[in-house]
Structures are given as C-alpha cells and as structure tokens.
Amino acid sequence: MRLIGDITIEIDYEKYNCDQVWDGLKGYITNSRLSNQEVMQNYKNLWFIEKAFRMSKTDLRIRPIYHRLRDRIEAHICIAFTAYSIYKELERVLHQAKSTLSLKKAAELTHNMYQITYTLPASKNSQTHLLKMDNEQQELYDIIQKYF
Secondary structure (H helix, E strand, O other): OOOOOOOOOOOOHHHHHHHHHHOOOOOOOOOOOOOHHHHHHHHHOHHHHHHHHHHHHOOOOOOOOOOOOHHHHHHHHHHHHHHHHHHHHHHHHHHHOOOOOOHHHHHHHHOOOOEEEEEOOOOOOEEEEEOOOOHHHHHHHHHHHHHO
16 A cells, blocks of 8 residues: 555544544443353453463463374473462462461472481481471471361
8 A cells, every 4th residue: 555645634523533432432242141240240350260271381480382182282381380379378378377478489499498308227227318408498388287
C-alpha cells in the first residue's frame, strides 16, 4: 500500500465522547455454568494462576522442555507440578512459623546443607548424621522437622 498526496488525520470527537460510557467497565465472556458472581470472583483469583505459571517457568525452571515423547513431556510437567506444590507448601509453612526466611533464601540455604549416611561394620546398622549448619540453616531445618 502506498499513500500519495496530502493526508489529513483528525480525531472523531463524537465517537470519542460516545465511548466514554464504557470507561471503567469490564466484560466477561464464558461458556461455564457459573453464576455471574462466581465468574467475577474466579476472575479476581486469576492472578494466582498467572503467578504460578511465571514461577514454574522461572523459579522451578519447567521450561524449556526438550522431550519429544508424550510420556516424557507428561513426566516433566508432573515433576514440575510436584516441585511447585512443595514450593507452595514451604511458603505456607514459613509463613505459619513466622520465619523471616524468604522462599528464595530457603532454597539457597539448602544448597550447602549436607548429611552423611554410614553403616557401622560391627552392627551393620545404618545411621544418618547432619553436618554442622549455620543459624539460618538450623532454623529452616527445625521448621521443616516441625511441620513435615
């Protein structure tokens, strides 16, 4: 397409003023059997779902998915969903324990928390021993022990 010659652009103020009656209104279209109130209430909670998808792509690293086989793709998503469920449960538990630890900090703390499992030769009993932790790691460990 080419424009040739003088072009004049102007605002149609009559249309502009007529559109003002729609300012501040939001419409919902759905094929569900929910009542109008239920549709609006559910829409208000949509940000929780959007936050979960953002979190799954970034914090939980669900993407990219390099699998081609359906079973592997479903397993990948199942593992990511399980990780998200654990993530949300940890968020709830930290909040319930009134901890100052953020989820990100809690995840970072686990990167260098170590335990060893050894078997005593004489008794053949296996034992697990946590290696020394700093104060924040100990707080996280105590919270997990209490609530899980």
